[in-house]
Amino acid sequence: MKNKYLGIFENELYGNILPFWMKHSPDWKYGGYFTCLDRKGRVYDDRKYMWLLGRMVWMFSKLYNTVEKKKEWLRLAKLGADFMMKHGKAPDGRIYFSLTRDGRPYSMQRKIFSECFYALGLGEYAKAAGDKIIYNDALDIFRKTVELSRNPSKLGRPRLSGQEQTSSLAVPMILLNLAEELETPENSGYFAKIRKECVKEIRMHIRPEMKVVLETVQADGKFIDTTEGRLVNPGHAIEAGWFLIHHALKENDRELIKLGQNMIDWSFDIGWDKKYGGIYQFLAINGHVPVQPEWNMKYFWPVAEASYASLLLYSLTGRKKYFDRFRKVSDYALGHFSDPEYGGWFGYLDRQGERVYGLKGTPYKAFFHIPRFLLYSINLLKQGAEK
Amino acid sequence: MKNKYLGIFENELYGNILPFWMKHSPDWKYGGYFTCLDRKGRVYDDRKYMWLLGRMVWMFSKLYNTVEKKKEWLRLAKLGADFMMKHGKAPDGRIYFSLTRDGRPYSMQRKIFSECFYALGLGEYAKAAGDKIIYNDALDIFRKTVELSRNPSKLGRPRLSGQEQTSSLAVPMILLNLAEELETPENSGYFAKIRKECVKEIRMHIRPEMKVVLETVQADGKFIDTTEGRLVNPGHAIEAGWFLIHHALKENDRELIKLGQNMIDWSFDIGWDKKYGGIYQFLAINGHVPVQPEWNMKYFWPVAEASYASLLLYSLTGRKKYFDRFRKVSDYALGHFSDPEYGGWFGYLDRQGERVYGLKGTPYKAFFHIPRFLLYSINLLKQGAEK
Numbered sequence: 001m002k003n004k005y006l007g008i009f010e011n012e013l014y015g016n017i018l019p020f021w022m023k024h025s026p027d028w029k030y031g032g033y034f035t036c037l038d039r040k041g042r043v044y045d046d047r048k049y050m051w052l053l054g055r056m057v058w059m060f061s062k063l064y065n066t067v068e069k070k071k072e073w074l075r076l077a078k079l080g081a082d083f084m085m086k087h088g089k090a091p092d093g094r095i096y097f098s099l100t101r102d103g104r105p106y107s108m109q110r111k112i113f114s115e116c117f118y119a120l121g122l123g124e125y126a127k128a129a130g131d132k133i134i135y136n137d138a139l140d141i142f143r144k145t146v147e148l149s150r151n152p153s154k155l156g157r158p159r160l161s162g163q164e165q166t167s168s169l170a171v172p173m174i175l176l177n178l179a180e181e182l183e184t185p186e187n188s189g190y191f192a193k194i195r196k197e198c199v200k201e202i203r204m205h206i207r208p209e210m211k212v213v214l215e216t217v218q219a220d221g222k223f224i225d226t227t228e229g230r231l232v233n234p235g236h237a238i239e240a241g242w243f244l245i246h247h248a249l250k251e252n253d254r255e256l257i258k259l260g261q262n263m264i265d266w267s268f269d270i271g272w273d274k275k276y277g278g279i280y281q282f283l284a285i286n287g288h289v290p291v292q293p294e295w296n297m298k299y300f301w302p303v304a305e306a307s308y309a310s311l312l313l314y315s316l317t318g319r320k321k322y323f324d325r326f327r328k329v330s331d332y333a334l335g336h337f338s339d340p341e342y343g344g345w346f347g348y349l350d351r352q353g354e355r356v357y358g359l360k361g362t363p364y365k366a367f368f369h370i371p372r373f374l375l376y377s378i379n380l381l382k383q384g385a386e387k
Numbered sequence: 388m389k390n391k392y393l394g395i396f397e398n399e400l401y402g403n404i405l406p407f408w409m410k411h412s413p414d415w416k417y418g419g420y421f422t423c424l425d426r427k428g429r430v431y432d433d434r435k436y437m438w439l440l441g442r443m444v445w446m447f448s449k450l451y452n453t454v455e456k457k458k459e460w461l462r463l464a465k466l467g468a469d470f471m472m473k474h475g476k477a478p479d480g481r482i483y484f485s486l487t488r489d490g491r492p493y494s495m496q497r498k499i500f501s502e503c504f505y506a507l508g509l510g511e512y513a514k515a516a517g518d519k520i521i522y523n524d525a526l527d528i529f530r531k532t533v534e535l536s537r538n539p540s541k542l543g544r545p546r547l548s549g550q551e552q553t554s555s556l557a558v559p560m561i562l563l564n565l566a567e568e569l570e571t572p573e574n575s576g577y578f579a580k581i582r583k584e585c586v587k588e589i590r591m592h593i594r595p596e597m598k599v600v601l602e603t604v605q606a607d608g609k610f611i612d613t614t615e616g617r618l619v620n621p622g623h624a625i626e627a628g629w630f631l632i633h634h635a636l637k638e639n640d641r642e643l644i645k646l647g648q649n650m651i652d653w654s655f656d657i658g659w660d661k662k663y664g665g666i667y668q669f670l671a672i673n674g675h676v677p678v679q680p681e682w683n684m685k686y687f688w689p690v691a692e693a694s695y696a697s698l699l700l701y702s703l704t705g706r707k708k709y710f711d712r713f714r715k716v717s718d719y720a721l722g723h724f725s726d727p728e729y730g731g732w733f734g735y736l737d738r739q740g741e742r743v744y745g746l747k748g749t750p751y752k753a754f755f756h757i758p759r760f761l762l763y764s765i766n767l768l769k770q771g772a773e774k
Contacts (some may be wrong), residue, residue, distance in 0.1 A: 162493040163492075289743075289745075294681045294684070
């Protein structure tokens with residue numbers, strides 16, 4: 001059974017996802033990648049989005065660094081990395097959110113994630129290119145990102161007197177993931193401290209008494225009784241769960257592994273739609289519903305995260321229920337999102353599972369969650385096969 | 388038939404919508420209105436949203452000014468207006484987007500609409516209260532809003548070198564509507580100029596050769612071949628159409644009336660879902676789909692706008708097709724959104740027409756589009772009855 005999924009996943013990654021993005025996404029004229037691709041891979045908007053460029057640079061570099069030293073993967077990583085380094089930074093050192101096709105700045109978010117994905121992509125690419133200067137650039141942006149995360153007013157969002165200071169799950173989880181990706185023996189002291197702070201902040205979002213992970217809490221961890229404070233993003237919490245387990249495995253911390261397992265279990269239990277399958281985009285606690293009208297839609301990335309997280313828990317516990325969950329989620333994901341006709345994955349379904357459109361890439365969806373969960377799952381399935 | 392709808396609409400406004408919001412929305416302790424109300428009217432988030440406060444102050448004042456001098460309507464308008472005047476303004480004169488229940492500032496948008504709805508609400512309330520100072524405050528905010536709309540960088544959104552200067556349909560249409568509401572004989576020269584500029588800018592969004600109204604064009608009117616440039620918001624375009632007709636009726640401009648009619652006809656033709664009914668939230672031109680995953684959902688306000696716009700066109704042309712359209716849209720709207728059990732209207736349906744939740748109010752939905760289209764339609768239905 002595991003070998004069956006190994007074959008399916010390898011075929012999906014190397015026979016479907018990679019060819020689609022390698023063929024349609026690179027901009028060989030101006031550099032970087034097109035991410036707004038329709039069902040057939042045609043570019044419907046030629047702007048460059050830094051979240052996605054950073055993520056794709058990371059993905060191509062990761063394939064090169066961990067799977068095979070294929071020159072075309074390195075060349076693709078370089079195409080994105082060069083564009084980011086040349087055009088991505090504003091004069092004040094912040095990273096733009098979007099640029100024109102030829103690299104002129106188009107928009108800046110009041111969030112830290114352009115910086116995060118810049119550091120993620122360039123850090124992995126530096127390993128592939130063996131370039132210490134690029135690694136230091138990534139590390140520098142990471143340090144700035146940590147500072148920005150502690151002083152959100154520097155993002156152009158001054159805190160007003162009625163607004164509580166909050167902690168958003170997205171921040172410690174991405175910083176923890178970045179620490180996993182960027183840490184080297186030379187800076188392990190710095191990153192150990194960062195990781196410890198991230199784990200502490202993630203813990204504040206976990207509510208064992210309710211079996212739930214909250215997206216937003218007060219900076220001191222207190223519950224906020226508003227729409228934001230009651231919001232649950234189950235896919236996000238599942239992703240944070242496996243980030244935490246990766247960290248815990250490194251630290252050999254059994255209590256933290258169990259905590260990550262709980263985050264994944266609880267979030268899957270409330271997030272999985274028992275009637276139609278798929279994972280709800282948003283939920284709310286205490287009998288509320290989220291105010292977002294799209295809350296019950298099924299997006300591509302939560303099931304990608306849940307598939308890998310389930311397999312990870314299976315590999316750690318050997319419990320059949322996790323393999324069954326992996327199978328259920330993967331079958332749903334492949335069955336609903338993969339497009340055997342034109343390649344790639346669709347992105348967005350309504351609650352019942354009907355596609356809202358055929359687009360393969362958007363300003364927020366490209367070549368990242370899907371190839372990452374496939375690659376990471378393949379690694380686990382191979383380990384199992386070798387045992 | 389018209390008398391049937393007059394009865395239905397009067398009952399809906401005075402027997403359903405008004406009682407629900409008068410009972411559950413006022414905050415008699417701190418002033419202002421609660422707008423986050425669940426199906427039964429219970430407050431699920433107690434923050435105050437300035438878009439909605441301004442709109443509700445306008446609505447209660449309009450009822451008082453044009454229907455009946457009911458003291459309770461004036462008292463309700465005052466409850467919101469006092470809160471807005473006391474707490475709504477930032478030190479730099481901008482208007483906050485949201486505040487805590489007791490009036491401390493919570494968030495500020497990089498958009499002009501908090502200012503717009505401040506001016507709208509206070510302008511109508513000034514008439515009800517007979518207070519020239521409040522009217523001048525509304526007018527002052529309106530003037531500032533016009534300035535902000537011409538210098539978006541003052542909103543904290545500096546224009547980057549790769550970004551084209553754009554015109555967003557939302558801006559000239561709301562300013563035109565505000566001119567209709569705020570103009571007095573003393574300042575008709577100023578407002579005539581404003582209205583002329585708004586009409587000119589709205590015209591740039593109209594594409595007769597494609598029979599479509601675009602949300603975003605370049606500042607000089609050129610088409611932008613991006614996701615934003617191809618976007619159509621049919622409900623918005625229909626609302627802009629009747630704003631334009633109101634202006635044109637005042638100016639007795641037959642060409643402009645015809646233009647507004649075209650905007651409504653084209654937008655309804657592409658916006659109405661012939662399979663399931665309702666109006667799509669977003670569409671795109673040239674064979675594209677919008678990137679917004681929620682594009683095919685059915686929101687409450689586009690059908691409210693389309694219902695009134697159809698009746699307005701019927702009253703102007705006498706053509707049966709417009710009354711048939713009014714009937715079709717109204718039957719859909721009342722059948723899908725009105726809640727006879729607990730009062731008020733639901734807000735959001737999936738494409739097929741199934742409710743995504745029972746909430747009656749949110750940070751973006753309160754007591755405005757629904758009572759406005761009911762009141763304006765009642766006025767037209769009464770005129771017809773008197774003919």
